[in-house]
Amino acid sequence: MGRRFAIIAMGMTITAIMICNPVSSSARANDIVGEWGRVNPPPAPAIKPVKADPKTAALLMLDFVQHDPYCGDGKPRCGGTLPAMKQLLGNARIHGTVVIYSVAGKYEASDIAKDVAPAGNEPVVKSKADKFLNTDLEKILKEKGIQTVIVTGTSANGAVLYTASEVALRGLKVIVPVDGLSANDLYEEQLTVWQLANGPGFGGQVTITRGDMIEF
């Protein structure tokens, strides 16, 4: 009863997009906000072991900035990914895999969390969620002959989702370790994993895995 009332009430408060002359819409269920409470997530995608060729793979470390709203105290789920990502990073470096960092907002390379900080001349790009936008990322990947990109970082539903999508849309393979992405809550992480695993247009280019299941 309460649930039905909530759905009806939601339907009644819905107002359609209007151009210039607003008109109130009648109660409706023919859109996702009307259906909101009835939506169930699909089953989790399978986690698979994956091999990455160290010569043609790159590890992207996105926005591990040790301040909020990135990887600061206000975002404990990001801190939770650091041990596994430190291990993956070490493993990638030992095998000579290219490591590329990103930052956002007012932050610079020196603001990246110490555990996973850039070393030597590892490149750092700066942009909004899509790290290809107004950066050298595409150029760097092409110059180094990269064909597979391992995408880690925060926020899952920001930099990870949009950058990983843009990697796939450029025809490269994408590897996403689920223990390397973080957001404010699980819903944001879930939709990211689901979208990257099942989103249209990626044509089987994306592998969902875990950091310790990536073999170089």
Next chain:
Amino acid sequence: MKVGDWMLITGVTLAISLGASTLRAASVIDNWASVKAPPAPELKPVKIDPKTTALLMLDYIKQICNAERYPRCPQRLPTVKKLLDQARDNGVMVVYTGTTTPNSERADIVPSVAPTGDEPFLKSVLDKFLNTDLEKILKDNGITTVIAVGQLAQGAVITTGSEAAQRGFKVIVAVDGIAAQDDYYEQYTV
């Protein structure tokens, strides 16, 4: 099932997850079944300036928007058609897109919402800014706000809508104008 039962299940799931975290940090996969959607966003009336707004009609092509493949798309067409008519009546710029896979052309747009006159058509992957003139077309026409409607919600709409926002455009999403193959995709797009 009562609310109490759900709390119990959530609690047990949480306990199992915490147990697992002694070995490694629990990822969203470990917690998958306990994830709850946040409340629905509030829908707001919005007034637009016809001179600086463009309506993006994303991938309303017959190869995708048909009852066999994605029935939720044709269901939304009457609403989209109304929005399109209102936009044209008010002189709002209308831009169409199609996909590269499957390959599509201007003539493939579903007839009820088909382009007229010189309304631009361009095609790309999910991100309609990628390898197209979309940004230039919008900027040359003084556009600062885009209304994104289309199919698939979690494809062209989420990707192009996000890329528009990151390029500094204001984005309006009409929830009754987006469609996917099921409600979960539409929910997380919104």
